[in-house]
Amino acid sequence: MAASKKAAESTLYHLSSKGIWKTFRDAVVVNPEISTGLPLPNHHRYPPPGSRPEKYSTPATKASDPAQNPYWKRDVRRVYPQLSVVTQSELSGLLIEHSTPASVAAPGEGAEKAEVPVETKEVDLTDAIVSVTKSNKVYTEARLPPAPPNPHPRWVPTKSEDAPHTPYSYWPMSLYH
Template sequence: MATKKAADSTLYHLTSKGFWKKFRDAVVVNPEISTGLPLATEHRYPPPASRPEKYSTPATKASDPAQNPYWKRDVRRVYPQLSVVSQSELSSLLIEHSRAKAVSAPAEGAEKADVPAETKEVDLAAAIATITKENKVYTEARLPPAIPIPHAKWHPAVAENAPHTPYSYWPMTLYR
C-alpha cells in the first residue's frame, strides 16, 4: 500500500512554465516545494473579477451633494452657539411664569386665547421685586441653593480619648 507522504506542489498552487520552469529547476534547492501562489479557481468561488456587474454605492441622503453641504458635515467647526436674552425679555419671562396657571373651560364659538397678552417692558430689578413680594421664594424650609464645595473644610474637634494606661507618658489624643 503506497501512501503519499507529501502534498503535490502543483495540485493547488501555480507552477512555472517554459523558460522559468527550467530556470527554477536549476536554481531552487528543493524542486518539490510549491510557489505559494494559490489557484484562484480552486480556492475562491466565484473567482475574483469573474462577476460581470459592477458595485455601485446605494444612494442615500448623504450622497446627495445638494442636501449634504460641507458645513453640516464639518465637525471641526461645530462651535457652541451663543444664546442672548436681554434683561427686558428675562423680566417679562419671569413675570409671565410666576403667575398661577388659570385654566378655564372651553366655550363654544369663542376665540382661542393661546397667545399671552403683551406685557410692557419692566426693569429686571423691579420684576424680581414684584415676584418676591407676591410669593415668598425662600423660606426656612426652602433655602436658596448653596455654592457647591468639592471638599468640606475640616475643623478638628477633640474626640474621647483612646484607651490607655492611667500613668502613660504620652497618651494618644483623638480628633474627629
C-alpha cells in the same frame, strides 16, 4: 473488503504545494498529509469575486448631492459652541410669566378656547425679581438656595471625647474628628 476512507480528502478543497516547495514541505512538516488551510477560490466562491460584469454604483442620496450638502455643514472641526444671549428685559418677562402656575382648561373647554399668550410690557429686572419674590417666598429656612458643589471640602477639626487614660498621664491622647 476494502477499508473506506473516514477522513476528508486534504487536497480536494484546498491548495497544495507544487514543485520544490512540495518537497520542502514534505521534509519539514510533521504530518505532510494535513491540509494547507488555503481554500480554492474558484471552488468555494461562485461566482468568483471580480468576475461579474456590472460595476457597483453608490445610490444617490441627499448627502451625495453637492448642492444640498455644503462643506461647512459637514466640517465637524469648526462646530464651535454658539453664544446664547438673553437680555434683562427678556429675562424679566420670563420670570414674571413663569412665576404664576399655568391654568389648565377643563377637558370639554380645551377645543373651543385656545389661550393666547399675553404680551407683557417691559419691566426692569430688579422690579421683576421683587414682584416674583413678594408673591411667593422663594427661599425659607427650611428651603435654602442651592449651594455650589464642593468636591473637596476642607476638614474642620472638632474635638471628641478624650480617650481613656490615667489621671496623671503626661501626654493624654486627644481625639479629633
